[in-house]
Amino acid sequence: MATAALPARAGIGLKLAHAPALLAERPDLGFLEVHAENLMGAGGPPHAWMRALRERLPLSLHGVALSLGADAPLDRDHLGRLLALCRRYEPAAFSEHLAWSSHGPFYLNDLLPVAYDERTLARVADHIDQVQTVLGRRLLLENPSTYLRFQSSTLEETEFLGELVRRTGCGLLLDVTNVWVSATNHGFDGEAYLDRFPLGAVEEIHLAGAAPEAEMGGAPLLIDAHDRPVADPVWALYARVIARTGPLPTLIEWDNEVPVPARLVAEARRAEAAARAALVGANALAA
């Protein structure tokens, strides 16, 4: 199942309602990313659109419901559905989250936080091993946006991710907005976080909009809302990453209050321009 890697360009998240416009307008994009769960019905329009779009553009398959951080074994039916999708569409990348979203028989549909301790590390590493074995491919693990910490955490988030890479050979999806959101919410320095981040394992970037929560005198709080353009502090962090790593496949995520496809394409153009500018700046510094 060897497939080409995602191109080091910008892509957009696919909303199935946008499929007709994307097929008609044929915008020049690096790739499309689709939520795996939106393609888990047996047939119908979602697959008809995906088949047509897949012929035009490389695909990144992004899972949101695998619940890698669950304290129970992974759902085998769900893994089977992911395998079927990987065979059907041969995506250039498959990514999932460092989070849990299910408990017992319930699906909670949110990316809930995990404690950064040895026990959780061992369990998540086992789950990633299992996914990579079943799918026969490398998983890209996304860093979370969080609102709370666990008192029992003994590792930094960057250490935890680095250790998962070392133990499982997985790659990382660096969500720069999540770094900004978590840095704001926990009062740490996003740049220093990125300096500790295992950038060598990063194979894809996510950029999204986040919503400031009315403060009412409390500590600053950002919600990872995916409902607006990428904010300036995120562009600055993105430039810092690209100057280090070189160009990387970069996704514009916009899942709520979604604008017309042309607006998403314009945001992808901006990401490519920002990456070029960051590299020019980095080369000038090196010269």
Add this chain to the structure above:
Amino acid sequence: MDAPHRAAFVRALLDPELPPPDGLAAPGGEVKRRFAVYRNNVLVSLIDALAARFPVTQRLVGEEFFRAAAALHLRAEPPPSRLLHEIGEGWPAFLERFEPAAGLPYLADLARLEAARSRAFHAADAAPLEAAALAALEPARLPDVRFRLHPSVQLVPSRWPIVSLWAAHLEAEPAAVEAALARVDPARGEDALVWRPGLEVLVRVLPAGALAFLGALAGGASLAEAVAASPPELDLAGALALLAGQGVARELILDEGTSHDP
């Protein structure tokens, strides 16, 4: 995080009366405010998913009523499926028992119709049976023919005019909805047929007797057996036209060993 802590975390997510679980930390000690973000994310995203699957049900009762009822339902019965297009399999039964909706006795069946539409939308694809396939059959073999129904076919029986009510609420303007509702006979029950022979989901009122007829065929009955299982008012020609030509069947099956072979 150990299993008991996870269980407490989930209980507190679903019950806003409970305090956040132990062991959490946030700047300024704002654990309660931060936990409320997760609580809100879970509930709002699940309610949004339910509203996306049941848009006409929401339009009929209004957004405020729908979201309040959905919150009660989803907190009591969080979805068992990771696939949001399957959310709310228990929602029609909840509405049936939901006292504040007692004045809308058709609401549960209308929700069943919407659930059937989304099942048909996501059902497996299959080429529909052509009318010519049935026409080409020797008349003597007709009684023994069996049909494989299209994988998208959903039958929704109701004592209420659910198809007319559903269609009325698709009108864009409130005045048009009112006008369409004025034409609905509240006493006339409508059994709905929902299917997707191509990419578009179709909804229609089943003709007289066709619910029992299609139900029997779906259960593997031969044409003769299905007719025998149907009430006398069955419009057989109309029902056969649905099967072959309108895509309710995907295939006809002839048992070559029967006495009707030439």
